[in-house]
Amino acid sequence: MTRMSINPPVMDMQPNVYLIEGESAFSYLPIIRKLQNQGKKVISFGIGQPDFPTPDHIKNAAKAALDDNFTGYTETQGIPELREAVANYLNSRYGSDVKSEEVIVTPGSKTAIFMAAAAYIRQNDEAIIIEPSYYAYAQVVKLFGGIPKFVSLDFDPNKGFSLNVEKIEKQITNHTRMIFVNNPHNPTGAVFSRDQLDQLVELARKKNIILVADEIYDNLIYRGSFKSLISYSEWRDNLLYINGFSKTFSMTGWRLAYLVARKELMPRFNDLAVSLYSCATSFVQKAGVIALNGDWTPVKNMAEEFNRRAQVLYTILKNAEGFEPYLPQGAFYMFPRISSILRKTNLTVKEFVNLLLEKAGVLVLPGDAFPDKAGKEFVRFSYATSMESIKEGAERIVEFTKDIFKK
Numbered sequence: 379m380t381r382m383s384i385n386p387p388v389m390d391m392q393p394n395v396y397l398i399e400g401e402s403a404f405s406y407l408p409i410i411r412k413l414q415n416q417g418k419k420v421i422s423f424g425i426g427q428p429d430f431p432t433p434d435h436i437k438n439a440a441k442a443a444l445d446d447n448f449t450g451y452t453e454t455q456g457i458p459e460l461r462e463a464v465a466n467y468l469n470s471r472y473g474s475d476v477k478s479e480e481v482i483v484t485p486g487s488k489t490a491i492f493m494a495a496a497a498y499i500r501q502n503d504e505a506i507i508i509e510p511s512y513y514a515y516a517q518v519v520k521l522f523g524g525i526p527k528f529v530s531l532d533f534d535p536n537k538g539f540s541l542n543v544e545k546i547e548k549q550i551t552n553h554t555r556m557i558f559v560n561n562p563h564n565p566t567g568a569v570f571s572r573d574q575l576d577q578l579v580e581l582a583r584k585k586n587i588i589l590v591a592d593e594i595y596d597n598l599i600y601r602g603s604f605k606s607l608i609s610y611s612e613w614r615d616n617l618l619y620i621n622g623f624s625k626t627f628s629m630t631g632w633r634l635a636y637l638v639a640r641k642e643l644m645p646r647f648n649d650l651a652v653s654l655y656s657c658a659t660s661f662v663q664k665a666g667v668i669a670l671n672g673d674w675t676p677v678k679n680m681a682e683e684f685n686r687r688a689q690v691l692y693t694i695l696k697n698a699e700g701f702e703p704y705l706p707q708g709a710f711y712m713f714p715r716i717s718s719i720l721r722k723t724n725l726t727v728k729e730f731v732n733l734l735l736e737k738a739g740v741l742v743l744p745g746d747a748f749p750d751k752a753g754k755e756f757v758r759f760s761y762a763t764s765m766e767s768i769k770e771g772a773e774r775i776v777e778f779t780k781d782i783f784k785k
Contacts, residue, residue: 394520394521394522394523395521397517397520397521398517398520398521399513399517399749401513401514401747406422406424406735406741406743409735410422410424410735410741413735413736413739418739419739420735420739420740420741421739421740421741421763421767421770421771421774422740422741422763422767423740423741423742423743423758423759423760423761423763423771424741424742424743424760425760426564426709426710426711426760426762427624427625427628427630427762428625428628428630428680428710428762429762429763429764430628430676430680430683431628432627432628432629432632433627433628433669433672433673433676433677435668435672435673436627436629436665436668436669436672437665438668439664439665439667439668439669439672440632440661440662440664440665442664443660443661443664443665444661448660448661448664449660449661450660451656451657451660452657452658452660452663453657454482454648454651454652454656454657455479455481455482455483455644455648455651456481456482456483456636456657456658456663457483457660457663457664457667458478459667460483460663460664460666460667460670461478461479461481461482461483461636462478463666463667463670463671464476464478464481464483464621464636464638464670465477465478465480465481466670467670468606468608468619468621468638471606472606472608472609473609474606474608474609474613476608476638477641479641479644480638480639480640480641480644481636481637481638482636482637482638482639482644482647482648482651483634483635483636483657483658483663483666484622484634484635484636484637484651484655484658485633485634485635485655485658485659486622486624486633486634486635487592487594487620487621487622487624487635488514489635489654489655490620490622490635490636490637491514491515491518491590491592491620492518492654493637493647493650493651493654494518494556494590494618494620494637495518495519495521495522495524496518496522496650497643497646497647497650498555498556498588499518499519499522499523499524499555499556500522500523500524500555501523501524502523502524502525502553503523503524503525503553503554503555503556504524504525504526504527504551504553504554504555505519505524505525505526505527505554505555505556505557505558506527506528506529506546506549506550506554506556506557506558507519507526507527507528507529507557507558507749507750508528508529508530508531508541508546508557508558508559508560508563509528509529509530509531509748509749509750509751509752509753510530510531510565510566510713510745510748510749510752510753510756511528511558511560511748511749511750512560512564512565512592512748513747513748513749515558515560515590516528516749516750524555525553526749526750527549527554528749528750528751528752529542529545529546529549530545530751530752531563531566531568531752533715534704535702535704535715536704537704538566538567538568538704538705538706538707538713539563539566539567539568539713540568540570540571540574541568541570541571541574541575541578542574543574543577543578543581546578546581547581550581550585550587554585554587555587555588556587556588556589556590556618557578557582557587557588557589557590558590558592559578559589559590559591559592559607560592560593560594561575561591561592561593561604561607562593562595562596562598562599562604562707562708562709563595563708563709564595564709564711564748565711565713565743565745565748565753565758566706566711566712566713567688567706567707567708567709567710567711567712567713568706568707568708569599569601569602569603569604569707569708571602571603572603572605575605575607579607579610579616582616583612583615583616586616587616588616588617588618589607589616589617589618590618590620591606591607591608591617591618591619591620592620592621593606593607593608593619593620593621594620594621594622594624594625594626594635595625595626595708595709595710596621596626597625597626597677597681598625598626598680598681598684598708598709598710599681599707599708600681600684600685600688600705600706600707600708601705601706601707601708602707602708604708607619608638614639614640617638617639618637618638618639619637619638619639620635620636620637620638621635621636621638622634622635622636623635623666623669625709626669626677627669627676627677628680629665629669632659632662632665633658633659633662634658634659634662634663634665634666684710684761684762686765687710687761687763687765687768688705688706688710688712688761689705690765690768690769690772691703691712691759691761691768691772692704692705692712694768694769694772694773694776695712695714695772695775695776697776698772698775698776698778698779699718699719699779699780699782699783700716700718700719700722700779700782700783701714701715701716701719701775701779702714702715702716710760710761710762711758711759711760711761712758712759712761713745713753713756713757713758713759714756714757714759715755715756716730716755716756716757717755719779719782720755722782722783723782726744726746726754727744727745727746727753727754727755727756727757728744728746730744730757731743731744731757734775734778737778738774738775738777738778739774740771740774740775740778742757742758742759743757743758743760744757744758745757745758
């Protein structure tokens, strides 16, 4: 007699999968489409990807690789010339001493984040996540049985966000395994100071904690002074370094990134990678070589344009009652506080975002989509959209908030 189960076996997924939450930005796409189908013009400050095309010389390199039939598997660790280009980039820009054998190429930085957690997070290990945070860090920690511990950035309405290492130290226990450091920072646009990073590196050394550095926005800096965690002379003892091509070269859909770690770890990362993705896309790797070794003028032009957009958005939002804007230092995000609006309307931040989208046709993201709780009175703007849209969208918000405070 066949044993019958209440549910088919495919419904019985491993429990940690149910702890994972999706990315909020993508959940608004069908809502936007619905409004557009109703004839409404929606201005989106939502998904964080550059609105610039991938530079031609990078696209041409991929086309040339295709024409040369460079379409098969490559080394799992990445083609040698790309790993060499990555090492040269980090060494020339940050004065590091990375060797090409310490680089592994991944299909996107999310894969590198996944591999970092897969390699190190054990059941009930704690990972400190600086919040508001990029959502993926907490998800991979939970997937592997770890416990995310959130430590909030400090907020100054005039200056924006800053790192507080003392708050991090207070959350460290005997179970703390790693600290995720996203700098320049999504969703706030903060760039952490050299003193703050010096303190953090010293803390990690003292407590024997791994730093997972995600510096995907390192070429989008407008104010302040950026220091890379790969620039510290003893980086090999505590650092897993992640960077990629998506933001710097406007290559989000190309899925190309890399993880840097001491060479003794690479056989393990290679075995993990070959089980996960075999290798990054072959002809995309060829394009990555040209991206790093070629003309950086488009990158500089893009960064300058993002800076102009940030200043325009800030200038207009200063007139929006209840918004507390500031000038971001890097990336292409602003994360203003709207606590007085939420008190006035008695809405949650998600409810406010939905109302703004419905009534004003403007999408911003709710701050609590960037876990855990530090963003519950904030919204995120991605100003990776045209100057025209920034001006119109921000002006719509100014008018919308006038109506709120008239009541």
